[in-house]
Amino acid sequence: MDWLIMIIWGVFLPPPLKAGTEYILRHYYQYPQRLPGGWLYLHCLLSGVLIVFWSDGQGVYVLFLTLLFLCLVMLFHIDNSVFYLPDKLVFPVLWAGLLFQNEVRLVTISSALYGVIGGFFLLWSVAEGYAWCRKKSGLGGGDIKLFSASGAWVGAEQLALLLMLACVSALVVSGLQYLRHRCHHHPRCGPRIIAFGPHLIAGMIMVMGMISGSRFQ
Incomplete structure (x- = not known):
């Protein structure tokens, strides 16, 4: 196969x-x-x-x-x-994750459910805190929903690690882009918008790889 x-x-x-x-x-x-x-x-x-x-x-x-x-x-x-994550693609990730854990139990179904709920409120709290401090939005609703959906696949216990890996990925990519612009002598412009969804996806894949690797040990 x-x-x-x-x-x-x-x-x-x-x-x-x-x-x-x-x-x-x-x-x-x-x-x-x-x-x-x-x-x-x-x-x-x-x-x-x-x-x-x-x-x-x-x-x-x-x-x-x-x-x-x-x-x-x-x-x-x-x-x-x-810079948009459509619900029509995010929600299938969520529901497929819950069904996957119900059938396969890569993580327990309770951990998957808590991951969905905890993921939503964790990133929502971060987004609201940033908006309150900076008086502008820093994260979109699609990022929050995708992070919540990823909780169904990795479980509640791995959400902090997933978010940390996503942030590291975003910092590394942003740093490389900044250096590339400096090397090519591009004029500096205003703050650049970063699509955080791809970095959440990268973090999710890395965490799932760790979980899958431990399953075969």
């Missing part, structure tokens, strides 16, 4: 995923530009590799992880393009 998963994710899924994501961006957000196909292809290939390693040949794993990564790849590129 492993080679079939890699063929599907490496050959057959990238074109329709790219077309579907571009349609959503164009139809709902009036975003006319085409997505860089190389990055989307790389993300699909990485998704296939992770599904192969995490599923261990179990059909239930393959089914749920395929749904998860289909949503995550699209969310990644949509948020990177228009």
